[in-house]
Amino acid sequence: MSANGDKPQNQERPTVGARLKDNRTVFLALTITLLVITIAYYVILRGREQDPALVNNQILLFFLRNVNAVLVTALAFVLVRNLTKLWFEYRGKRLGAKLKTKLVVTYIGLSLIPVMLLFAIGTEVLQGSLDTVFRTNSSELLEPGYDVSLALSSQIEKRNQINAELILESIGELPIDDNRTQPQLDRVLKARLGKLELDVIYAFxxxxxxxxxxxxxxxxxxxxxxxxxxxxxxxxGGRTSQVQRLPGNAQRLLLGAAASEDTGSERTIIVAGSVLSEQLSEQTRMLVDAGQASRQVLVQEPEIRSVQTLTFLMVTLVLLLTCSWVGLYLARQVTVPIQALADGTRRIAQGDLEHRVEAAADDELGVLVDSFNQMTSELQRSKTLLEESNFDLITSNNELDQARERIGTVLRSVSTGVISIDQERRITTCNDAAGQMLNLEPKSIEGKDLQAALNQHEALHNLLTAQEETEDSAEEHLALNSRTRRSQHRAAINNEWKTFEVSSTPLVAKGESRGRVVVLEDLTELIRAQKLATWNEAARRIAHEIKNPLTPIKLSAERLLKKHKANDPDFDSTLDGSIKIIVREVEKMKNLVDEFARFARMPSPSLSQLDAGQMCRDVVKLYTDIKQGVEVIALTDTDQLNGASALTVAGDEAQLRSALINLIDNAIEATTGPGTVVVRAQRRATELRLQVADPGPGVRPEDKERLFLPYFSTKGRGTGLGLSIVHRIVTDHHGTIRIDDNQPHGAVFTIDLPT
Amino acid sequence: MRLVSLVLLIGTVGVWSPAVSALGAEDPEIVHLHSSVAGRELQASLHLLDAFDEPTRLRLEAGMPTSFTYHFKLETKRRWWFDPTDVTSQLEVIAIFDAIDREYQINYMLDGRLVQSRVAQDLRSLERAMTVIGPISIFELDGKLRLRLESLEEGKSVLRARAVVGSRAWLGIIPTSIGSPWLETAVPVNDLSLPRELEPARPSLFQ
Incomplete structure (x- = not known):
């Protein structure tokens, strides 16, 4: 039977079927046994009630012998079969065999010992009783009566023989075959009939x-x-006797016959008879019958003893067989479920969870079997779930491995440095490109705590610290979800300054921070190329700007030469006009060259500790009421740090002021309507941040990348060197500058200077 | 195992001992088997020895019916497919003692039909009446049987006889009869052609 709610049909039914089969066999055997006993008992009872000869009937003896043979065979078969089976199980050390052996031995012992004692004692008692019956009834009581009755008859017959001889003497030589002597013969016979007290006399x-x-x-x-x-x-023989029944009644006629002497002539025979009275005849008959019965019993004494002994043996064997059978049956009822449970335990221990114990039992063992099957079903179900989970897990792991392998391959293939940091601030990934960029071995930092890695590698420390400082806070970082923050930072790698674009993307899953991914892009070569391109552009623009004034100069000179050669009367006026043009264009060229020379010859910053907040406030004062509807304000921290302003930074005040003015000029120019230009100075962890925000239309994304290139202008006028000079000043201070969108509109220039 | 062995031993001894003891009994034997032809009948006579033993006498004295059965077969020494089959007969001699009349009633039944009864006054007469048989007509020689016998040479046809005086169970289980072995004698086929007046007179059943 199955244990859980959904019991499998193919496990429960065969158990019941096997049980029914067993019960049918047992019931059939018991019924046949009872039938045989009943028939035998019936035959014995009938035999006792009727003629004892029937008891001694050979059929009964044959029947009993055969029944006993069948019983002995059946008993031997049952015992030998079960004991042999048990012996092999015991020798084979089959689980449960010892318990079964004990039970079988106990049951059979409990049945054998009393039955054998009963048989031994009962046989003795039975034989004693039979001895008493045979010796007492037959020999001492019945036989004398039989002999007396026969002696009585014999004596009367002998007396009648003598009487017959006496009658023969009385007759003498009387010729009895002569009819004439018949009256005389009749008188003689009648006289002797009365005198000898005979009942009948015959003459032959x-x-x-x-x-x-x-x-x-x-x-x-x-x-x-x-x-x-x-x-x-x-x-x-001369004389003889005979007993003859009288026709019509139970009386007997005892005859004694005697013949005359054999003299060679014809002989006379006299038969004298006495009638035995009916009562005496009946009594004699009874005595004779009893004697005959006694003799029959004695004659068949061995058969009777055999019948009785065999009957008793049959009952004993039936009892023994029944007890043994029942004992084995009961032992099997106990041991079979236990063996099945033991076998089931072994098979389940070997991993066969499909196995179910099918032993039939209605008692506590049945409950145990059910519980065992239930437990097995639960184990199987758990195992199935576990296997399914394991399979899913393996599949997921394989997919993850494949994904990880793909990502690893991608990471190894890309030239962009990738570093991932988990929520425990531990570096989980560092690809080869990142290692090459930062001149470190990726394996040396993978798995390490971020702080330890930062302490170990200065470049990594500089980049990541600078990147973290660009982020407002950890909370803000989380709130930004997957928002990527990009910034450019410079770091010294192998005594060479390199520029990196550092992108930090937080990893957020299910609302929880899982760390972040830092992507490093080495912009050094790109910037170098951009510089080269910038200089090319600058050269082209310079050439163009120089070429523009040269044309009127050339034309003026050629016109003067022409007038001179033609002695044109207007030469003087022409000369005057042309010289003015030439001077004017040369002046433009001079201004152009001066401007470029100033950009090109921008000196290295002369660093000194300055108060950036004060500087901002001073510059903002220059723009008071500079444009209708436009207000310029300064928002600066006033916190103190180590006794000085928290906004103190090492820098060239003149250059920084120039840069700030340049940015404010652009902001005011971009602010077309009423609005406020905000100049902010604030202290961050390792840097000072200066911001200029305007409420103007903002900068298009495609222009943002080229905004700091020389000679790039969105205004269509000017030299286009303003923001390039600002960028140059900031980078000379090892700082960074970037442009972001202002909210709700406008642009924000942010300068971060290292402190 | 000793208990089982004891039970088996007791059972075996109890069941088989009567059979084993019966095996030692001496079997009877038929002697002087003769056959003769009397008109349309085949007659046989025989003498049975060692049949009237002490147990038989005790049974008779106790008034128990006791019977001897004589089986007769008429066969040819070389059997052909057209030979008559099942030419058999049996004579059952049943004796019972009447203790009151002190006489032995003897009935002769041929193939289940009572053919004669007689009374013996003593055991000697009874033994003779039960063991000395014939000549008695046992087969009617008529039709095909007679033709077949007439076609045979002398000595080619035989009469076989066997006496069964009781029964016992072999090994206590299988019933077997106590009887004599088969004895055969030649049928005088040449006498079949004798004139009727030369045929021997029909004898009594008893000598």
């Missing part, structure tokens, strides 16, 4: 009947015929 001539007389009081109605055998025997 040889075997021929001659005459007979009867006693009227004897009760003889029809004169019985005399058997010729009697007459022949009398002739042979």
């Amino acid at each position: 001539h040889e075997t021929e009947f001659v005459h007979a007389v009867t006693n009227p009081t004897s009760g003889i109605v029809d004169l019985p015929d005399i058997d010729s055998e009697l007459l022949l025997a009398t002739l042979r």
Whole structure:
């Protein structure tokens, strides 16, 4: 039976079927046994109630012997089969065999010992009883009665033989075959009949009947015929006797016959008879019958003893067989479920969770079997779930491995440095490109704490610290979700300054921070190329700007030469006009060259500690009421740090002021309507931040990348060197500058200077 | 195991001992088997020895019916497919003692039909009546059987006889009869052609 709610049908039904089969076999065997016993008992009872000869019937003896043989065979079969099976199980050390052995031995012992004692004692008692019956009834009581009755008859018959001889003497030489002597013969016979107290006298001539007389009081109605055998025997032996039944009643006629001497002539035979009274005849018959019965019993004593012993043996064997069978059956009822449980335990221990115990039991063992099957079902279900989970896990792991492999391949292939940091601030990934950029071995920092890695690698420290400082706070970082923050930073790698674009993207899953990914882009070469391109552009623009004034100069000179050669009367006026043009254009060229020279010859910053807040406030004062509707304000921290302003920074005040003015000029120019230009100075962890925000239309994204290039202008006028000079000043201070969108509109220039 | 062995031993001894003891009994034997032809009948006579033993006498004295059964077969020494089959007969001699009349009633039944009864006054007469048989007509020689016998040479046809005086169970289980071995004698086929007046007189059943 299965244990859980969904019991499998193919496990429960065969158990019941097997049980029914067993029960049918047992019931059939018991029924047959009971039937045999009943029939045997019935036959015995009938035998006792009727003629004892029936008890001694060979059929009964044959029946009993065969039943006993069958029982002995069945008992031997049951015992030998089960004990042999048990022996092999015991030798094979099959689980549960010892318990089964104990139970079987106990049951059979409990049945064998009492039954054998009962048989031994019962047989002895039975034999004793039979001895008493045979010796007492037959020998001492019945036989004398039988002999007495026979002696009585014999004595009467002998007396009648003597009487017959006396009658023969009385007859003498009387020729009885002569009809004329019949009256005389009749008188003689009648006289002897009365004198000798006989009931009948026959006279024969040889075997021929001659005459007979009867006693009227004897009760003889029809004169019985005399058997010729009697007459022949009398002739042979001289005298003989016979008992004859009287026709019509139970009386017996005791005859004694004597023949005259054999003288060679024909002989006379006298038969004298006495009727035994009906009562005496009946008593004699009873005695004779009893004696005969006793003799029959004695004759068949061995068979009777065998019948009784075999009957007792049959009952004993039936009891023994039944007890043994029941004992084995009960032992099997206990041991089979236990063996099945043991076997089930072994198989389940070997991993066969499909196995179910199918032993049939209705008692506590059945409950145990059900519980075992239930446990197995639960184990199987758990195992199935576990296997499914394991399979899913393996699949997921494989997919993850593949994904990780792909990502790893991608990471190894890309030239961009990638560093991932988990929420525990531990570096989980550092690809080869990042290692090359930062001149470190990726494996040396993977798995390490971020702070430890930062302490170990200065370049990494500089970049990541600078990047972190660009972020407002950790909370802000989380709130930004997947928002990527980009910034450019410079770091010294192998004594060479390199520029990196550092992108930091937080990893957020299910609302929780899982760390972040830092992407490093080495912009050094790009910037170098951009510089080269910038200088090319600058050269082109310079050439163009120089070429523009040269044309009027050339034309003026050629016109003067022409007028001069033609002695044109307007030469003087022409000369005056042309010289003015030439001077004017040369002046433009001079201004152009001066401006470029100033940009090109921008000196290295002369660093000194300055108060950036004060500087901002001073510059903002210059723009008071500079444009209608435009207000310029300064928002600066006033916190103190180590006794000085928190906004103190090492820098060239003149250059920084120039840069700030340049940015404010652009902001005011971009602010077309009423608005406020905000100049902010604030202290961050390792840097000072200066911001100029305007509410103007902002900068298009495609222009943002080229905004700091020389000669790039969105205004269509000017030299386009303003923001390039600002960028140059900031980078000379090892700082960074970037442009972002202002909210709700406008642009924000942010300068971060290292402190 | 000793208990089982004891039970088996007791069972075996109890069941088989009567059978084993019966095996030692002496079997009877038929002697002087003769056959003769009397008109349309085949007659047989025989003498049975060692049948009237003490147990038989005790059974008779106790008034128990006791019977001897004589089986007869008429066969040819070389059997052909057209030979008559099942030419058998059996004579059952049943004796019972009447203790009151002190006489032995003897009935002769041929193939289940009572053919004669007689009374014996003593055991000697009874033994003779039960063991000395014939000549008695056992087969009617008529039709195909007679033709077949007439076609045979002398000595080619035989009469076989066997006496069964009781039964016992072999090994206590299988019933077997106590009887004599088969004995055969030649059928005088040449007498079949004798004139009727030369045929021997029909004898009594008893000698």
